[in-house]
Amino acid sequence: MNNISPELFIKFSWSLNYKISTADSSVLSESFLKELYSLSKSNNIEFYCWDLTNFPSDLDIFKILKNIEKIQYNDKKTILIFKNCEPLSNLRCSNSFYLRTLLTTKLSNNFQSIFISDKENLLKIFANRMSPFYQSHYMITEYGK
Numbered sequence: 001m002n003n004i005s006p007e008l009f010i011k012f013s014w015s016l017n018y019k020i021s022t023a024d025s026s027v028l029s030e031s032f033l034k035e036l037y038s039l040s041k042s043n044n045i046e047f048y049c050w051d052l053t054n055f056p057s058d059l060d061i062f063k064i065l066k067n068i069e070k071i072q073y074n075d076k077k078t079i080l081i082f083k084n085c086e087p088l089s090n091l092r093c094s095n096s097f098y099l100r101t102l103l104t105t106k107l108s109n110n111f112q113s114i115f116i117s118d119k120e121n122l123l124k125i126f127a128n129r130m131s132p133f134y135q136s137h138y139m140i141t142e143y144g145k
Contacts, residue, residue: 004140006035026144049081085117089124
């Protein structure tokens with residue numbers, strides 16, 4: 001599997017309705033987010049990026065979710081980046097279920113999200129049958145070793 005470029009992500013993610021994408025941080029190029037941000041701005045696409053290591057508690061993550069609720073009423077195309085998603089791998093975190101609901105139930109297709117983390121946490125979040133995000137994603141990178 002080849003990694004998707006920022007250009008292809010911008011060009012096709014809305015028409016293919018990805019909604020939730022994942023990227024292994026050990027494989028993703030250092031320049032990917034910078035290029036994606038630049039392309040977003042030049043294409044009039046909103047861009048938000050949260051590093052979840054800066055939001056360690058459930059209450060902190062809930063604050064992010066409240067921001068997303070506000071953003072979702074904007075019909076503008078929007079990219080949401082979630083870096084270091086370890087807090088979402090806790091299966092007792094109800095915020096994970098709420099986040100999935102926010103990202104997948106909106107009738108308009110204006111959100112595209114990318115979850116960036118290491119392989120271990122991506123597997124906990126997206127390959128565990130008990131996880132709210134189980135098999136609901138498109139991989140934009142392969143898994144690292």
